[in-house]
Amino acid sequence: MASLVSTVGLRVGYAGRPLLPAIDLAIEPGQIWALIGRNGGGKSTLLRTLLGLQPRVGGRMERRAGLRVAYVPQRGDHDPAVPGRVRDVVRGGLDRGWSFLKPSALLDRGAVERALAATETTALARHPFATLSEGQKQRVLIARALAGEPHLLLLDEPTSAMDPVNEEAIFSLLHDLSHQRDLAILVASHQMSFVPRFASHVVMVDKDDGLVEIGDRVAVLSCTACRRKYGDLLPHA
Numbered sequence: 211m212a213s214l215v216s217t218v219g220l221r222v223g224y225a226g227r228p229l230l231p232a233i234d235l236a237i238e239p240g241q242i243w244a245l246i247g248r249n250g251g252g253k254s255t256l257l258r259t260l261l262g263l264q265p266r267v268g269g270r271m272e273r274r275a276g277l278r279v280a281y282v283p284q285r286g287d288h289d290p291a292v293p294g295r296v297r298d299v300v301r302g303g304l305d306r307g308w309s310f311l312k313p314s315a316l317l318d319r320g321a322v323e324r325a326l327a328a329t330e331t332t333a334l335a336r337h338p339f340a341t342l343s344e345g346q347k348q349r350v351l352i353a354r355a356l357a358g359e360p361h362l363l364l365l366d367e368p369t370s371a372m373d374p375v376n377e378e379a380i381f382s383l384l385h386d387l388s389h390q391r392d393l394a395i396l397v398a399s400h401q402m403s404f405v406p407r408f409a410s411h412v413v414m415v416d417k418d419d420g421l422v423e424i425g426d427r428v429a430v431l432s433c434t435a436c437r438r439k440y441g442d443l444l445p446h447a
Contacts, residue, residue, distance in 0.1 A: 212274050213238055214362050214394050215260060219269035222252070222259045228267045229255050230415055231422045237362065237394050242385065244409035244427075245398040246440075252417040253398045257366060260396070280355035282348075282365040296342070296350050297335040300325055303357030325356040328387060345376030349383065356387070362394045363387075369401060377401070381408045402440055406431065414439075 213236040223229035230252045237243060247253050258264040260271070261281055273279075280303065300322050326332040329349040334342065339350060348368055355363055365384075369377040381404040388395050397404070405412060405427065412430035414423040416439070423430050430436055 213272075214274050214277055215271070217269060217271045220259070220266055220271055221268035222255050222264070223267040224255075226267055229417050231420055232269060233413075233422055233424065235413065235424050237396065239361065239392045239394050240388055241394050241410045242388050242408055243394075243396040243411045243413060244405045245396055245413045245415070246402065246405060247400065247415040249400055250417075252415040253400075254366065256413070256415060257364060257396075257398050261364060274361075277362065278358060278360040279362045279364065280358050280360035282351050282355050282363070282368060284367045284370060294338050294340075295335070296331060296337050296339055297322065297326075299339050299350055300331075300335075300353045300357050303354035321357050321359060325353040328356055328390070329353040329383065343376070344372050345379060348372070348376075348380055352380075352383070352387075360393070362396070364396045364398075366398045367400070368397060369399070369404075374403075377403070384408065412436075 216236040217233055220233040220235075221228040221230070222233070233256070245253050245257065255264065259266050261279065301318075303325065304318055304321060323332070326335055329352050331346070331349050331353050334346060334350065339347065342350065352363075352365075352368075363384075368384075369380050372380070384395055384397065385408045387393055397409075409427050411425065412423070412427050414430055414436055415421065419435075421435055423433055423435055431440075
């Protein structure tokens with residue numbers, strides 16, 4: 211099966227100036243990619259380029275024909291007051307994930323119900339989004355992304371402002387969704403705790419050091435640069 215997204219010599223940056231070295235990667239169904247690096251290190255720039263929200267500076271990027279991509283931004287990017295109810299938030303995922311030639315309203319409802327069930331938020335469907343806990347809100351935003359039935363799900367700092375228990379629950383949910391739906395997932399985060407246990411592949415970036423390391427989890431976490439930067443945070447790597 212062809213890669214969902216592949217890049218060859220991809221250069222990301224601004225105003226024609228590259229921020230990072232060339233990036234070669236191929237994201238396949240069912241893989242969980244961790245995009246790691248310190249704040250301001252280039253993660254968001256790469257993420258926005260992969261989403262098509264920012265033009266690439268150089269190189270090639272190809273998407274599989276018919277690819278459906280969903281994006282869960284940082285929690286602070288969502289206004290908790292609009293819309294009000296959880297079901298309304300999740301239904302909003304249909305607007306981005308499906309074309310204007312939508313199936314019947316019944317099928318639309320089915321997609322919403324499946325997304326709610328997959329994230330264990332069905333019981334919250336009528337609750338105001340603003341009243342939920344941080345962990346519940348993140349599950350609802352993931353459900354919104356799933357409503358469009360994507361092949362590739364990208365998340366930006368999905369566990370920011372969460373306690374360790376909720377953080378663990380969110381990464382466990384993403385792991386299960388990837389296996390159940392053969393869903394490719396890319397998570398941008400400066401938190402390292404999830405990487406050894408949940409990620410299958412890693413992209414490590416650091417614009418200050420001019421560094422990009424890409425590959426399967428074991429290879430990247432074992433490389434000299436990663437051990438130098440994050441060794442104390444990766445006792446089980």
